[in-house]
Amino acid sequence: MVGEKIFEEVSGIHDTKFQHPSLGFRFGTVHESSAEEYMKKSFPDVHEYMKHFNQPNTPQGVATLK
Numbered sequence: 001m002v003g004e005k006i007f008e009e010v011s012g013i014h015d016t017k018f019q020h021p022s023l024g025f026r027f028g029t030v031h032e033s034s035a036e037e038y039m040k041k042s043f044p045d046v047h048e049y050m051k052h053f054n055q056p057n058t059p060q061g062v063a064t065l066k
Helices: 034-042 044-050 058-065
Strands: none
Touching: 034 044
16 A cells, blocks of 8 residues: 655645644744744734744754654
């Protein structure tokens, strides 16, 4: 049996997948970065969900994706 990879497509920050994420859809950014501050101020509900997946630095974020 061949495994199939599923890639989620998003149209932007206003995409429903970001605004109302379902279980299994994870996203984040680098902790204490300007991107996190932007999300916190502009999209507090989205930030509340994503803060659990934020990483301390870019290399750890990339490693988490693998």
